[in-house]
Amino acid sequence: MLALATLGGCADDPDGNDLGAGDLEGDDAPTEFNAHCDPQADWDPEWAQFEADVLGIVNARRAEGATCGGESFAPTGPMTAEAQLRCAARLHSQDMFDRSYFDHTNPDGESPWDRVDKTDYDGFASGENIAQGYGDPTAVMDGWMNSPGHCSNIMNPDNTEIGVGFHGGNNHWTQVMGRR
Numbered sequence: 001m002l003a004l005a006t007l008g009g010c011a012d013d014p015d016g017n018d019l020g021a022g023d024l025e026g027d028d029a030p031t032e033f034n035a036h037c038d039p040q041a042d043w044d045p046e047w048a049q050f051e052a053d054v055l056g057i058v059n060a061r062r063a064e065g066a067t068c069g070g071e072s073f074a075p076t077g078p079m080t081a082e083a084q085l086r087c088a089a090r091l092h093s094q095d096m097f098d099r100s101y102f103d104h105t106n107p108d109g110e111s112p113w114d115r116v117d118k119t120d121y122d123g124f125a126s127g128e129n130i131a132q133g134y135g136d137p138t139a140v141m142d143g144w145m146n147s148p149g150h151c152s153n154i155m156n157p158d159n160t161e162i163g164v165g166f167h168g169g170n171n172h173w174t175q176v177m178g179r180r
Contacts, residue, residue, distance in 0.1 A: 036118045037087035040094070044168065051090075051164040053137035054175070055081055058154055058162065061145060066155050069148025073155035082178060084119035085163025089174040091115065092130070093167035102132050102172075116176060123161060123180040127153035131173040140173050153177055 059078035066073050092115055095106055105111050116125040129150045134140035144150035153159065159177040166173050 034118075034120050036120075037084070037091070040087055040090040040165075043090060047166045047168055050137050050166045051086070052081075054141060054164045054166070054173075055079070055162060057137055057141040058164075058175075061141070062155060066145065066151060068145075068151030068155055071148070071152060073152075073157070076155065076157040077160070079160055079162040079177065082121070082123075082161035082163055084121035085116065085125070085161055085176040085178050086165060087119045087163065088112075088115040088121070088125075089163040089165030089176045090167070091165070092128075092174045092176075093165040093172040096130070096132070096172045096174075097167045097169040102130070104128060104130060112176065116178070121178060123178040125176060125178045126159050127156065127175075127177040129153050129173075129175040129177075131171075133171050134173060135171055140171075144175075 062076050062078060065075040092106075092112075096102055099107055101107055112128040113125060129144055131140050131143055134143055144154060153175070154177075156177070158179055161178045161180070163176045163178075164174070165176075
């Protein structure tokens with residue numbers, strides 16, 4: 001099954017993939033990297049390469065500009081990889097796999113803001129995209145870019161940092177965007 005989801009609702013792409021996009025708010029995260037992120041330190045190298053490939057595609061799409069639904073975005077600068085946002089993204093993808101759910105909020109009620117706060121990110125978390133079932137970086141990026149909310153998160157010029165998390169069990173994907 002392929003899926004995309006938003007904080008405000010869920011959407012399936014035409015191929016049955018699940019996609020998710022949502023706006024995050026909350027800028028009172030602590031300032032130091034902490035042990036919360038230790039479980040993702042030994043991430044599968046193939047999964048890490050998929051994450052790096054997604055970042056490359058994100059920045060290529062941002063350089064081109066895009067129309068997301070009815071909203072046009074001019075070409076904009078790249079987002080940089082950010083370790084704490086990556087931690088939040090990876091651990092959310094893993095948690096969705098481990099506990100068999102697909103949502104921005106986990107079964108314990110933990111929100112995207114809560115996850116970012118646990119990483120000690122000292123910027124402003126501004127968006128999250130999730131997806132399930134896409135087998136490679138190009139496919140998931142095509143899904144997100146064909147969904148107005150996800151596309152807007154990717155193209156928003158205010159978003160300057162990103163963390164990407166991929167878990168190969170059921171192909172769970174998470175992007176967390178931020179800015180300082």
